[in-house]
Amino acid sequence: MxxxxxxxxxxxxxxxxxxxxxxxxxxxxxxxxxxxxxxxxxxxxxxxxxxxxxxxxxxxxxxxxxxxxxxxxxxxxxxxxxxxxxxxxxxxxxxxxxxxxxxxxxxxxxxIPFAAVVNKNVKVDSLTNKQLADIFSGKITNWKDVGGADADIVVVNRAFGSGTRVNFQLKALNGVDFMTKGSNYKEVKSSGDMKTAVDTTPNAIGYLDLVYVSGSIKALKINDVAPTEANVINGTYKVWxxxxxxxxxxxxxxxxxxxxxxxxxxxxxxxxxxxxxxxxxxxx
Incomplete structure (x- = not known):
């Protein structure tokens, strides 16, 4: 494997x-x-x-x-x-x-559980749905605005046609549209590419299904609820x-x-x- x-x-x-x-x-x-x-x-x-x-x-x-x-x-x-x-x-x-x-x-x-993921240098552990929506839509652009360090957020997005993108937009961002351009915006074609981009880009945030979350990237809690199998099954984690x-x-x-x-x-x-x-x- x-x-x-x-x-x-x-x-x-x-x-x-x-x-x-x-x-x-x-x-x-x-x-x-x-x-x-x-x-x-x-x-x-x-x-x-x-x-x-x-x-x-x-x-x-x-x-x-x-x-x-x-x-x-x-x-x-x-x-x-x-x-x-x-x-x-x-x-x-x-x-x-x-x-x-x-x-x-x-x-x-x-x-399939999905998770917001960040680079290892990001000191934030949990975000709300509203904060996620504001980050991925481009309204929030600095980690200090959500309790992190004073650093520009790099948003990594999947290309249109991704099912992970569809699920994350509907269930983590409450349907809010993604930003689509900018100096701190990247777009990738696959889950593997997303993992690599977030892992190698300081201050980056993206999203993955849990099978790809390993190594140094970190899965965030959403509304203080961790993306675990137990939390999906008991209904407290909604992004799946x-x-x-x-x-x-x-x-x-x-x-x-x-x-x-x-x-x-x-x-x-x-x-x-x-x-x-x-x-x-x-x-x-």
Missing amino acids: KKWFKSLGVAAMAIAITTTGVTAAGAASSLSGKIVINGSSALLPLTLQAANEFKKLNPKVKISASAAGSVTGPQSVRKGIADIGACDWDASMDVPGFKKFDGQVANRVAV GYGYYMTKGQPTGATKAFIDYVQSAKFQNGSLKKLKFIPLSAMK
Whole structure:
């Protein structure tokens, strides 16, 4: 896993899973086919792990995965170049900024907590929704105005089409529009790029899903509530969303088997939790 995370900073990454294996019963699976997955970089670690495990059980199935942002998932499914579109919102419905993708089915696969993150030199530990909205819209430009040092804030944003951006804007900023330019504004294409930018830019603030929060970057509390699994489940931390695998109609064949595996209790309560996602069953 550590080797995978080192490569997550690329904007779009195609990965062919070629490991071989057998079923738990010892007999090779007869399931065959090819599954192409595109879309959310937030869901990429989950997709890679699930693909690796699924391939060991079904060595005749080939899986390739890429991550260029949530909107590219359902777009790729619509164009017929992907079987699964990984997306951080239900793309079968209208959401602010995006029309629904007719004919697509949204298959929930995970609960994704998102967090505001800052560079290690930032001395602020908690911000309110209003303070976050004012920072990301450009109204507050110095850390001293929110209890930090006298230093210009560097805002790092995801490019339009990011599902993490959609969720963060709706749930952390209460729908307030982002700033889009300025000398202290940066825009990145993927979750990995966001992590790198915040980690290497003094006084920077950005946002990520929890699976990417590691090393020296710091996740902020929002309204004094930490972005933890427990706080998402108990309802006190509000900045989270469902992750979806979009398909053209109901999934069939190897695609259905793969989605079923990701939704299975074994994966949900095992690898998915280890990656800092939250099982679907926890929110029922």
